[in-house]
Amino acid sequence: MTAIAIIGAGAFGTALAVTLAQQGPVILWARDLRDMARDRENRARLPGVPLPTSLSLTQDLADLSAASIVLVALPMQQLGAFLARNATHLDGRSLVACSKGVDLASGKGPSALLAQACPGATVAVLTGPSFAADIARGLPTALTLACADPVAGPALQAQLSTPALRLYRSTDLTGAELGGAVKNVIAIAAGMVMGAGLGDSARAALMTRGYAEMLRLAVHLGARPETLAGLSGLGDLVLTCTSDLSRNFRFGRALGAGSAPEEGATVEGVATARAITALARNRGIDMPITTMVAAVVGGELTVADAMTALMARPLKEE
Numbered sequence: 326m327t328a329i330a331i332i333g334a335g336a337f338g339t340a341l342a343v344t345l346a347q348q349g350p351v352i353l354w355a356r357d358l359r360d361m362a363r364d365r366e367n368r369a370r371l372p373g374v375p376l377p378t379s380l381s382l383t384q385d386l387a388d389l390s391a392a393s394i395v396l397v398a399l400p401m402q403q404l405g406a407f408l409a410r411n412a413t414h415l416d417g418r419s420l421v422a423c424s425k426g427v428d429l430a431s432g433k434g435p436s437a438l439l440a441q442a443c444p445g446a447t448v449a450v451l452t453g454p455s456f457a458a459d460i461a462r463g464l465p466t467a468l469t470l471a472c473a474d475p476v477a478g479p480a481l482q483a484q485l486s487t488p489a490l491r492l493y494r495s496t497d498l499t500g501a502e503l504g505g506a507v508k509n510v511i512a513i514a515a516g517m518v519m520g521a522g523l524g525d526s527a528r529a530a531l532m533t534r535g536y537a538e539m540l541r542l543a544v545h546l547g548a549r550p551e552t553l554a555g556l557s558g559l560g561d562l563v564l565t566c567t568s569d570l571s572r573n574f575r576f577g578r579a580l581g582a583g584s585a586p587e588e589g590a591t592v593e594g595v596a597t598a599r600a601i602t603a604l605a606r607n608r609g610i611d612m613p614i615t616t617m618v619a620a621v622v623g624g625e626l627t628v629a630d631a632m633t634a635l636m637a638r639p640l641k642e643e
């Protein structure tokens with residue numbers, strides 16, 4: 326019996342599938358397999374990584390019926406519409422949300438969308454500092470597995486850990502997924518600063534103040550502060566704001582440099598900046614960096630104007 330299924334054959338879904346297939350059969354669903362079955366490689370999203378024989382591929386969601394664990398690794402803004410069409414194929418299992426972001430339409434994170442669409446499922450969140458390419462190459466990686474269920478959480482932690490992929494357990498889904506959502510927005514800001522040539526000191530300041538607003542939002546929404554200090558918050562913020570492998574960072578850097586961003590890349594922080602800005606405004610939470618990123622990506626402000634506005638805010642205690 327196939328125990329693990331993965332929905333979404335993007336870079337992350339494929340990397341997780343390749344890694345988990347070292348321990349047993351895994352089935353990976355894509356809406357369009359293109360040449361993956363023939364090539365036994367995902368040349369479009371994760372080139373250079375052979376797919377092991379224990380990994381099977383399908384375009385038919387009915388083929389996932391034997392899986393007790395389903396990892397959902399779709400882009401955040403696609404998840405709601407996907408679930409509206411396909412939730413019946415997923416209900417009643419352990420569903421692990423792997424998307425990072427906040428849904429623009431509903432203001433919800435991935436775990437809330439899964440729980441709403443699949444009320445009979447046990448929902449968990451897998452998040453933290455990890456580039457798909459690193460996971461796929463078997464490089465050491467540590468992530469957070471958040472699940473409120475005291476029995477399912479430890480079971481998922483054990484079933485989804487591998488010798489190279491070490492999962493730390495949490496019961497704080499809100500904190501785990503808000504860290505992963507906000508860090509992408511701050512990474513765009515960090516990229517803007519570097520692209521505009523404003524220097525490493527400015528980036529360190531943005532990361533630190535970005536962390537402060539991530540924490541403020543998450544605690545307001547019921548998260549535990551220590552979750553944000555962990556892999557899913559600070560850990561992922563550090564990775565994404567400092568690495569050229571991050572699409573969010575590269576997108577911000579292109580904006581800062583006045584050049585064209587890469588075409589076709591999934592840059593979760595763009596829509597999520599708008600979603601979180603609206604959420605924070607409605608709840609009276611001060612999130613100046615996120616608000617500025619939303620304004621710049623929305624074309625309402627230039628990077629230079631945004632930096633001037635951030636520096637001109639009233640002086641305050643740290």
Ligand SMILES: NC(=O)C1=CN([C@@H]2O[C@H](COP(=O)(O)OP(=O)(O)OC[C@H]3O[C@@H](n4cnc5c(N)ncnc54)[C@H](OP(=O)(O)O)[C@@H]3O)[C@@H](O)[C@H]2O)C=CC1
Nearest residue numbers: 334335336337338356398399400401403424425456457591
């Ligand atoms: N890449 C990484 O290093 C990491 C990514 N993540 C998160 O994982 C999520 C997915 O990102 P990633 O894998 O990188 O994305 P990619 O850009 O690599 O791939 C996106 C995938 O989603 C598929 N897709 C898009 N819309 C739909 C839809 N409506 N129905 C079915 N499939 C769809 C695409 O299919 P098609 O090719 O047919 O368009 C494509 O396979 C994001 O939330 C990201 O933040 C988390 C950790 C690390």
Ligand SMILES: O=C(CO)COP(=O)(O)O
Nearest residue numbers: 453454455456571572573
């Ligand atoms: O989430 C990630 C690393 O943890 C991937 O970051 P990007 O989506 O910016 O590439």
